[in-house]
Every structure is written in C-alpha cells, then in structure tokens.
Amino acid sequence: MKSVHLPKNFDQKIKIIEKEKLDIIFYPDIGMSSDLYYLTYIRLAKVQITSWGHPETTGNETIDYFISSKLIEAENAQDNYSEKLICLDYMPMYYLKPRLEFQNVDFNSIKKYACPQTLFKILPDFDIVLKEILLLDKNAEIYFIKDKHSYWYKILLKRWDKISIDTSRIHFVEPMTAEKYIHFCGNFRVLLDPLYFGAGNSFYESMIYGVPSVTLPNNYMRSRLVTGAYKQMQIKNAPIANNLKEYVGLCLELANNCNQNFFIRDQLLQNSKLFLFENYKSINEFDILLEKLLLNKNAKKN
Numbered sequence: 001m002k003s004v005h006l007p008k009n010f011d012q013k014i015k016i017i018e019k020e021k022l023d024i025i026f027y028p029d030i031g032m033s034s035d036l037y038y039l040t041y042i043r044l045a046k047v048q049i050t051s052w053g054h055p056e057t058t059g060n061e062t063i064d065y066f067i068s069s070k071l072i073e074a075e076n077a078q079d080n081y082s083e084k085l086i087c088l089d090y091m092p093m094y095y096l097k098p099r100l101e102f103q104n105v106d107f108n109s110i111k112k113y114a115c116p117q118t119l120f121k122i123l124p125d126f127d128i129v130l131k132e133i134l135l136l137d138k139n140a141e142i143y144f145i146k147d148k149h150s151y152w153y154k155i156l157l158k159r160w161d162k163i164s165i166d167t168s169r170i171h172f173v174e175p176m177t178a179e180k181y182i183h184f185c186g187n188f189r190v191l192l193d194p195l196y197f198g199a200g201n202s203f204y205e206s207m208i209y210g211v212p213s214v215t216l217p218n219n220y221m222r223s224r225l226v227t228g229a230y231k232q233m234q235i236k237n238a239p240i241a242n243n244l245k246e247y248v249g250l251c252l253e254l255a256n257n258c259n260q261n262f263f264i265r266d267q268l269l270q271n272s273k274l275f276l277f278e279n280y281k282s283i284n285e286f287d288i289l290l291e292k293l294l295l296n297k298n299a300k301k302n
Contacts, residue, residue: 010039024294027063030054050067050083052067056222059082060082063083064083064084066084071228072221072224080220088285097272105187111141112141112189115143116143117144119153121196122194127163134170141169142170142171148175182208182209189255190251191213196220196223213226214241216247227240233271
C-alpha cells in the first residue's frame with residue numbers, strides 16, 4: 001500500500017496523480033472540498049467512481065459510476081444519476097464501531113426527542129412534524145445542536161415563530177466533541193430523522209445506544225440511509241413512516257411507550273453488532289466490484 005500526500009497547489013496535485021497512472025480513482029466525496037470538486041472534472045484514471053459521502057449525483061461526465069446499495073435506492077433510481085448506478089447488496093461502507101465507555105441510561109429519566117443533525121437539513125416541511133409533536137405530546141421537548149457560527153439556529157427560531165411553534169420547548173445545545181455527541185444521542189428516547197436529507201454517519205453512531213430513529217424515505221437516496229440500515233440489520237417493525245401523520249405517530253409511540261421502545265432498542269443494539277458495524281461482506285463486495293470495473297474497462301480498450 002502506498003500513501004501520497006497531495007500539496008495545496010492545484011497544478012501540483014494533478015501532476016502527482018497523473019504520475020501514478022491510476023486505473024481507478026474512487027472519490028469518496030464530491031462537493032465538500034472545492035479542490036477535490038474541480039479535480040473530478042479531469043480524467044485522471046481509466047475509471048472514476050464516487051459514492052454516498054455527499055449523497056448526490058455529480059452531474060459530471062468524467063465520473064463513470066456511482067456506488068450505492070439495493071437497500072437504499074428506490075425503483076428506477078438510475079433516473080436520479082448522471083453516472084451509471086451500481087447497487088451492491090450491502091450498505092456501501094465499512095464502519096468501525098466507536099470505542100467509548102457505554103453509559104447506562106434510564107428510560108424514565110432520559111429526554112424524549114432530539115434531532116441531532118446539521119441544521120441546514122431542517123426544511124420547512126419538517127416544521128409540520130415538530131409542531132404536531134409539540135401539540136400532541138404536552139410533555140414534549142425537542143433538542144437540536146446549535147451550528148458552529150450560530151447562524152442557522154436563529155433562522156429556524158424566526159421561521160418557527162411565524163407559524164406559532166412553541167419554541168419555549170425547543171432547545172439548542174452547543175456543538176460538542178464526537179464522543180460527547182454519541183453520549184448525547186444516547187440520552188433520548190427517540191431521534192428524529194429530517195425529511196428529504198436524513199442521517200448517515202450520525203445514525204451509525206447512535207447505534208452505540210440503540211436509540212431508534214423515525215424516518216420517512218422518499219425516492220432519493222439521501223433520505224433513505226436510515227431505512228437501508230434498518231433493512232441490513234433486519235429490524236422488525238422498524239420505525240419507517242409512509243407519510244407525515246405516520247411519522248408523528250411513530251415518534252409519539254416510541255417516546256411514550258416503554259415496551260415498544262425497548263423492543264426496537266434491543267434489536268438495534270444486538271443487530272448492529274451482527275450486521276452493521278465492521279461488516280466485512282461489504283469490503284469483499286467492493287473488492288469484487290473494483291476488479292470487474294477494471295476488467296471491463298480493459299476489455300473495451302482492447
């Protein structure tokens with residue numbers, strides 16, 4: 001295995017990568033780094049692929065394949081991608097279980113609801129969910145994590161005031177370390193997966209405590225990651241909603257029905273160990289895919 005450190009200079013990056021004469025480049029994320037984004041528009045390898053690090057199609061003709069999973073794609077999902085979509089059998093990731101000291105939680109003392117997601121994911125349609133939960137559960141309080149620059153949370157509070165959401169029962173906590181974040185998630189009865197752009201990495205982290213997340217998938221992969229993880233873990237009666245009313249109902253049930261919460265929580269704790277964390281089958285599947293892609297490319301060339 002060889003590790004190459006790319007310098008800051010963009011032209012030097014290109015020269016170093018070209019020198020390697022790569023057969024395949026896998027861009028695990030396109031969009032979060034401007035340099036990486038522009039690099040992807042240059043054909044630097046025979047085969048160029050990406051996946052769900054930032055779960056959107058690139059619209060980039062030099063990216064040949066988008067690696068996804070049957071578990072997280074809807075029917076006719078190819079229509080959503082400019083790349084050729086490849087759906088693996090497992091979630092397209094190998095996730096190490098975070099190593100930290102587990103803290104015991106008491107269902108009767110922990111808080112009910114949290115949406116521990118980046119605040120730009122909280123879109124206006126999700127406001128309906130928050131308002132209904134607060135109206136139907138008189139003891140409800142909902143927790144969010146304040147953004148780093150204290151910008152988005154102010155926008156949300158203003159928006160919620162306009163539609164008469166009881167913001168006195170909505171709380172924003174300060175940003176925290178990864179370890180504290182996981183413990184934070186563990187101290188709630190239910191987590192709210194935002195509409196349209198749901199949880200990914202954070203859902204895996206929440207499985208340390210087996211906290212159920214209520215989710216409402218649509219036809220786009222960015223909303224279906226929690227659903228796919230539930231499928232891979234083989235969770236019975238997973239809290240996957242079909243509409244907004246059902247979403248709210250599942251939230252209320254998991255927050256107030258101890259038996260149902262424990263039923264889901266126990267499955268999540270056990271099955272995440274068996275099927276989600278450190279899933280070597282996903283690595284084997286990815287290895288086989290890379291070999292096939294390279295063989296196909298060489299065959300076309302010859």
